[in-house]
Amino acid sequence: MSEQLPHAVLIIPAAIILDLLLGDPRWLPHPVVLIGRFIKALEGALRKVIRNERLAGVLLLVLTVGCTWGGAFLLLQGAYAIHPWLGTVVATLFSWTCLAARSLHRESQLAADALLRGDIPEARRYLSYIVGRDTAELDEPEIWRGVLETVAENTSDGVIAPLLFLMIGGAPLGLTYKAVNTLDSMVGYKNERYRLFGWAAARFDDLVNLVPARLTGILMVMAAPLTGLSGVGACKIMLRDGGNHASPNSGIPEAAAAGALGIRLGGANRYFGKIFEKPTIGDPIRPLDHTAYRGVLRLMYGAEAGLFAAWLLLRLF
Numbered sequence: 610m611s612e613q614l615p616h617a618v619l620i621i622p623a624a625i626i627l628d629l630l631l632g633d634p635r636w637l638p639h640p641v642v643l644i645g646r647f648i649k650a651l652e653g654a655l656r657k658v659i660r661n662e663r664l665a666g667v668l669l670l671v672l673t674v675g676c677t678w679g680g681a682f683l684l685l686q687g688a689y690a691i692h693p694w695l696g697t698v699v700a701t702l703f704s705w706t707c708l709a710a711r712s713l714h715r716e717s718q719l720a721a722d723a724l725l726r727g728d729i730p731e732a733r734r735y736l737s738y739i740v741g742r743d744t745a746e747l748d749e750p751e752i753w754r755g756v757l758e759t760v761a762e763n764t765s766d767g768v769i770a771p772l773l774f775l776m777i778g779g780a781p782l783g784l785t786y787k788a789v790n791t792l793d794s795m796v797g798y799k800n801e802r803y804r805l806f807g808w809a810a811a812r813f814d815d816l817v818n819l820v821p822a823r824l825t826g827i828l829m830v831m832a833a834p835l836t837g838l839s840g841v842g843a844c845k846i847m848l849r850d851g852g853n854h855a856s857p858n859s860g861i862p863e864a865a866a867a868g869a870l871g872i873r874l875g876g877a878n879r880y881f882g883k884i885f886e887k888p889t890i891g892d893p894i895r896p897l898d899h900t901a902y903r904g905v906l907r908l909m910y911g912a913e914a915g916l917f918a919a920w921l922l923l924r925l926f
């Protein structure tokens with residue numbers, strides 16, 4: 610219904626502009642928070658009534674995806690039934706909450722600014738908010754590595770993937786992607802509690818990010834020379850090291866960013882007191898520093914601009 614309205618084309622650019630200007634305002638009730646509460650309550654209920662953990666996890670995935678898409682669709686249809694412009698406003702607000710470029714910039718900037726002030730303890734604290742690894746003993750280069758890896762990886766998860774799904778299926782599909790992402794972040798662990806229960810969520814998250822991650826890598830390669838970075842390096846390292854990651858998807862944007870910036874990512878990380886050695890990504894041509902951080906931000910915004918430009922051309926022609 611909404612896609613047939615002449616002003617529906619305004620939703621995507623309006624959502625991007627709102628995200629770039631305001632990010633994720635604390636005062637706005639966020640659908641992802643509601644989705645997270647729904648997942649937590651549903652997990653408890655399913656664990657009580659279904660003994661087979663893998664089956665319970667599959668049902669959690671199906672119900673989370675179905676309820677998110679169905680709820681968003683019904684709310685939008687109701688808003689459009691009241692007035693087409695009300696539907697457009699609601700769709701724009703929903704779409705805005707799916708995008709995270711400004712928030713990713715803002716949260717990573719806190720750690721970067723602390724490093725520039727020489728405040729290592731504060732930088733560790735801010736980094737702990739955006740990564741899963743232990744940060745208490747990290748030195749300055751390792752903190753920069755954590756910041757750079759987070760921005761590169763989340764350029765796919767937080768910017769390109771949700772924007773792509775918004776372009777394909779509007780706000781309901783964009784919110785459904787965020788629900789899958791949230792579900793994976795809550796239950797998609799390989800520990801004793803979630804190894805079976807979170808299996809479906811983790812695998813489905815890998816599946817839905819398969820295309821967006823590779824699209825992000827391509828967009829970074831294309832954006833690199835336009836942002837003062839190496840497009841050749843981005844392409845070379847993405848093809849060479851894109852598979853050097855435990856995730857089938859996260860290594861692609863990280864490798865493209867590492868090649869564009871001439872830096873090395875990956876290596877040893879500490880989780881819950883244990884050190885895990887991971888393959889390295891990229892070559893250590895340049896240092897991990899604020900210059901590299903500014904470069905990865907340009908890549909993130911450049912990739913987003915490239916996807917928006919492609920969508921706009923398709924809509925126009």
